[in-house]
Amino acid sequence: MRIGELAQRSGVSPRALRYYEQNGLIRARRSTNGYREYDEADVRLVAEIRSLIAVGFTLEDARPFVECLKAGHESGGSCPESVAVYRRKLADIDADIRSLLARRSEVAAQLAQACPGCLITRGES
């Protein structure tokens, strides 16, 4: 299939697909007229990428998963490199959450100081 069909079936734009290719995530065969030609496996690759993007992964993060699928594994996350990314992302998310909680309390403290009584305390255990 060509890029338009893959785009429709994957729910992404042709632009995005070209961008993935530009970053080495998906290589397309070229037909004689220069058009990109994809197969069913590529649909799977794009789905993997989108599902990772959806949970906040970057394209760089997605790379090992795509490679894992290309290598023939039935799941993109079953390779050690993918698992390493999973762990790292979990750690990143945890760090972000801690950072947000800290910022939240700082903001609440500033508000309490600037305007005592403005902050409705609820569940500050």
Place this chain on the structure above:
Amino acid sequence: MRIGELAQRSGVSPRALRYYEQNGLIRARRSTNGYREYDEADVRLVAEIRSLIAVGFTLEDARPFVECLKAGHESGGSCPESVAVYRRKLADIDADIRSLLARRSEVAAQLAQACPGCLITRGES
């Protein structure tokens, strides 16, 4: 004082100060040669901006606080507009935290599915 001194005393770069001015947060008088001229009140304004930036506010968010100080209030957060920003930011942060928690559990679920046993469950209560 001129921009270099204000920059040193505030711990920001001259570039940042010009950027704040460009965004209408701080106006500087101009001496006859065109140099920006600041006073002590400006030191306070910059400090307010930096303290807000430090907790994740944008310059737009900081604007009401600066205006509040300019209006003569002793605290930048004591004006109703500032309090509104405080509340909005707290809501934003809470939303971000919820989003991160959701993403965290999705990632953990994907990891658990792709590689059962890889995820060391700890305190998932």
Place this chain on the structure above:
DNA sequence: CTTGACCTTGACACCGGCGTCAACGCTTAC
């Protein structure tokens, strides 16, 4: 032959808060 729908590459725009460089003016010290 022409229209129109598809494809190609290349490049600019976005968002925020600056860093950095260019090219130039002012002021002071030597």
Place this chain on the structure above:
DNA sequence: GTAAGCGTTGACGCCGGTGTCAAGGTCAAG
């Protein structure tokens, strides 16, 4: 005079994942 060290404005770069437009090639249908 001149060099150093301040100041000025203007403009590009960054980061990620596209959207969007430009200018053109390809191909099937009428």
